[in-house]
Amino acid sequence: MTFVDEVKNAVTPRAALLVIGVLGLQLLFIASYVGALHKPNPTDVAFGVVAPQQMSQQLVTRLDGLPGGPLDPRTVSGEAEARKQIMNRDIDGALIVAPSGSTDTLLVASGGGTVLSSALERILTQVEDSQQRTVRTVDVAPASADDFDGLSSFYLVVGWCVGGYLCASILAISAGAKPVNRQRAVIRTGVMALYAIAGGIGGAIIIGPILGALPGSVWGLAGLGALVVFSVGMITLALEALTGIVGIGLAVLIIVIAGNPSAGGAFPLPMLPDFWRAIGPALPPGAGTWAARSIAYFRGNAITGPLLVLSAWAVVGTALTLLLSMRRRPGTDPADTRATAAPAPGAGGSTAGAGGSTAA
Helix, strand or coil: CCHHHHHHHHCCHHHHHHHHHHHHHHHHHHHHHHHHHCCCCCCCEEEEEECCHHHHHHHHHHHHCCCCCCEEEEECCCHHHHHHHHHCCCCCEEEECCCCCCEEEEEECHHHCHHHHHHHHHHHHHHHHHCCCEEEEEECCCCCCCCHHHCHHHHHHHHHHHHHHHHHHHHHHECECCCCCHHHHHHHHHHHHHHHHHHHHHHHHHHHHHCCCCCCCHHHHHHHHHHHHHHHHHHHHHHHHHHCCHHHHHHHHHHHHHHCCCCCCCCCHHHCCHHHHHHHHHCHHHHHHHHHHHHHHCCCCCCHHHHHHHHHHHHHHHHHHHHHHHHCCCCCCHHHHHHHHCCCCCCHHHHHHHHHHHHC
16 A cells, blocks of 8 residues: 555545644634734723813814824713713723813723723823823722733633533534434533533632632622523534534634634723724623623623623524524434334344345
């Protein structure tokens, strides 16, 4: 046998295609993570300005014209309103100009990402210095001292996402890559739901009472975790039902390659390039990270949108999984095949006899 024949025997066309697919995922992983995170710059950060009427619009215009467009400034009626909008996550910071004196106040929220709040402090310090003014920073929603750079929410959601697609992958490949009948699809969905509840509660207890990394409602985080795990798991099951084992790769593409770098975890959304900023909120890691930070630091505000995104993934994944399980034609279920192939008790002799008669 020649070397080429040995290669053909060792590597089937299907295996070769899968290896090429894995190579593609690897290169996309590098491109996505490096493309999103290699050069973080704040762009169009929602920013409030509270200033005396005679200088308010002038200051907004000046901030809007900063090189690189780091801020998207808008006039806010007062400090109380600015604080409210920050807590509602409508803006990421605000400058309160003192009507007298030369010291102004910068409001930030490091709970939404310490990298962003630090960037705002640096930008506004430079602006104030150019006007011979000083600025003091007030953190309206400070990150926990045990939550380095505000990353705990992101890592928590990443863990939930990993659990979701790994559990779904195991459920699917344990008896073939496709849910071959409706009953099996229903059972997998039920198991996925139970796993999601356990994963959500477990993650919330670890991140909160055990490690003390995140404040906020433990049960609120647990509910969010269950939804994240279930949505990721069900969309993975749906992709596997649609494309077989390739569905695992598609799930990695959506959740890991596209979802993680665009989630606003390492760098909040205003610091990401336009493409990743656009897709992040629509994917489970981004929706989950935003909601986790809101629960932990912003009194649960601004989570309706992310919860709807996660619910949509869960509903679509569940519906596709169940609908695709109805495509089975008679004889495609291995269990049915085994049942058909096995002769009924006492029928062996008749079959043999019939075979003998036929042979004869």
